[in-house]
Amino acid sequence: MKPTPLTFQELLFRLQAFWAERGCVLQQPFDSEVGAGTMAPETFLRVLGPKPYKVGYAQPSRRPADGRYGENPNRLFRHTQFQLILKPPPENVQELYLQSLEAIGIDLSQHDLKFEEDNWEGPTVGAWGVGWQVMMDGMEITQFTYFQQCGGLDLDPICAELTYGLERLCAFMQDVDSVYDVVWARDPDTGAVVTYGDVRHTEELQYSVYNFEDADVERLWAHFNSYEAEAQGLLAKANALMADEKATAAEKLRFPLMSTYELALKCSNLFNLLDARGAISVTERVGMIGRIRTLAVGVAKVYVAQQGS
């Protein structure tokens, strides 16, 4: 008899357990707006510099332009990634990944698995890599990337990033056609289920209304410029500090880089909101991405300087 597929939360438990058992630090999702797990400091900053690191975390990822008022069965304003960074990548990283699929109940002998070229890049954070989208029976379930650059800096050692799309995986395993029908949790006593729709449908609707209709474009621009200016000010202060020969390592480390980076992330989210409102022309787009990238690259340099030689 076929075992009952995992619920949404069981899927997350199992993935976390699998990677924790292999030496990964389990972190909490980043608590400010990000468009992908890659942008959370646990990835963006940790992949820089020479220190090895292994971390995994779920990351709700906001993409305003993808909102569909809760009406599209496959597309969400906010989906949940499971983000994994292995720095440096172990030699058997692909085999480990396949084992993680078995751990969540996928019998690989009953499925068609392909690694198809897909080179990820995130221009707003100056990052790019080389890798694949992992296809299972014609559906992409994971983005698998060997990072080459982040924050505009060459990486050495590189890392492997595995980004699982949890809603997709779960809908696939539970064989439901709409993400809202995914069983999120099942009561162990009564068997009563709570679906994804029960948990998230209303917020998908409300976020879409804000993102497409109610968000005030002028205020969004004002917020963007304000956060950008604050971040620039902090970066200028950081650069002066890092260049100061008399500053100690402790003094350098005291500089609030995390808060500076969060301001840059706010800018990135505001860009996405403005985009969803149709407020950014094709020509302006390139310029704006450049502004955010400048902040991200500035943060990356300061981080490396803080870590010392």
Place this chain on the structure above:
Amino acid sequence: MADFLLEIGLDEIPARMIAGAEAELGRRVNELLTRERLLGSGAKVTTYSTPRRLAVVAEGVAARQADTEEQLTGPSWKVAFKDGAPTPAAEAFAKKAGVAVAALEKVTNAKGEYVGVTVKRPGRAAAELLAAELPKEVLALYWAKNMYWRAGKPERFVRPVRWVVALLDAAVVPVEIAGIAAGNASRGHRILHGQAPVVLESPKGYVEALRKAFVVVDVAQRRELIRNALDKATRTVAGARWREDEPLIETVVHLTEWPTVVLGDFEAEYLALPEEVLVTVMRDHQKYFAVEGADGRLAAHFLAVLNTQVDAAGEEIIRHGNGRVLRARFKDARFFWDFDQKTPLAARVESLKSVTFQKELGSYHWKTEANLAVARALAAKVKAGGVSLDEAALVKAVELAKTDLTTELVKEFTELQGIIGGLYARAQGLGDAVGDAIYAQYTPASTEDAIPKTVEGQLLGLADRIQTITAMFGIGAAPTGSKDPFALRRAANAIVKILAESGLGLALGDVLEASGAEAANKEQVAAFLRERLHFYLKDVRGFAYDVVSAVLAAGADDVRDAIARAGALTEARESADFAAISAAFKRIKNILRQAEEKGFALGSAKDVKLSAEAQQLKDAAAALAPVVAKLRQERAYGEALARIATLRPTVDAFFDKVMVLDPDEKVRGAHLGLIDEVLRGFSGIAEFSEIVTG
């Protein structure tokens, strides 16, 4: 003679890069073995690949290079030995040659007596040579995109190297590539075989050993397996055929190690969507093959090529999974199709103002207006030439041609630009003339692609492209030798092809004039178009380069005319008479050039008594010129060239007997004037002096 196997195991290589790399690796190994004298006669080098490996098997490899002998010659005998005793010169030479002085011999040659010695050089072991040379060869392979993965970045390659097999017969060749030491263990299919190593006993057993591990290493074999499996799976549907798609076959060949096929289906209701949309989703997004019924129309089935084999239960799971994904995509496509139709194309023209064509030039709204002006000008010319066209349809098609860029369907499937516009136009009742023109606006996409079928489509295609070219040249964005980011060459090639294959009766000059380009720009664009015509005649039509040069020198404006002349010239040049005429015209051209350099004036034959041969040439040319001119007017080029060839005996006699540069200035002038007239009178079809004669 031994057999050699090299296998490099990696993380999955991008499908598009494998064929090129496999061939290059084979070439490099072949060249290395040949260079090092390790390949016997009758040796065979075979290459293999899967997404996870590149391999070469060389049969007939020498285990050791043959020993060689080298003759070294030193100082003259007199200097080397004095009174029978060796001098320092002899000792130095012996030392350099690595032999004892006693081994030195006397060598006598044309220059005298010298010291010499034959040195034996032992051949090196193949294993030693391969270990030293292979890493360099492998790491030099070209990849469109490289990565580094090891600390300190010692090398770049397409993906991390995971294992290496290097065997010379049963012995491991001690080569190390990217930090991986070669062994005799390969790897099988990740799922069907698992993690156990595949131990290879000899290069000869490679193919079979991997096959047992569920890996087909031979690309041709995988291709055939896939084709057969597609056939077999399709046979389960009565009367159906799978749609041939060679590029897709190549892609799936390079995505699999153990290919099988599964046939799936989708709800027939999706067949209401245009085939173009359905096939784009199936092929580009999902890498499925489409299935058609006996009537050639799409059937509600798809074929997926898998990288595994499964039992019936597994097949059902995989079929179901793929079907789910396809259904979701079709649902999206249908949603977009319905949603888009709520705003007809006509209502989208204004919104083109916010779609940038090029940041210095403007929006697609601007481009549409510009295109309209060009299209109207072209229409006027075409009508003046007696070609019938539906001008209202043309104008409407140009107006709406770019509106599909604002649709959700094109935003989702950008490769369907133009096609979607055409489909929407038809669906919105704008008629076939408008729909067909919009649909075909981006064809021909290559030199092998067909041109638009209707006059309106051809004019839209010409207008759009010449406008882009002249506008880009105008802002200094003309293509350079290595860069052509706006694909202007492809656009110009399409212009030439449309003029060549349509009945529009337009010349390149007409198209350029209609573009309304400014004078300074015009020269540059005209030269660019002429260069593309040259390319078309030589590389697409296959005319010889000298024929093309000759034809274009006589006229590079009318494309169809140039083709006709090139064809006639290609045939005519086969005749000996013609070759002689070409040589003679070359001679005439050279003499005229020399004359010009020396300041000799061209004169007339009026007050001069010409010799018999000169007079004959003059008379023959005068009689023939109007005949040839008439034939040229009638475009009877073959006949015209044949007539020109009849001048041969007269021209030959002229050059035999007449001293062109006669010492008498008047006679000289008359001669020069005569040959100049002959040259010009018969260069209307082609400049024969460009023809290369044997």
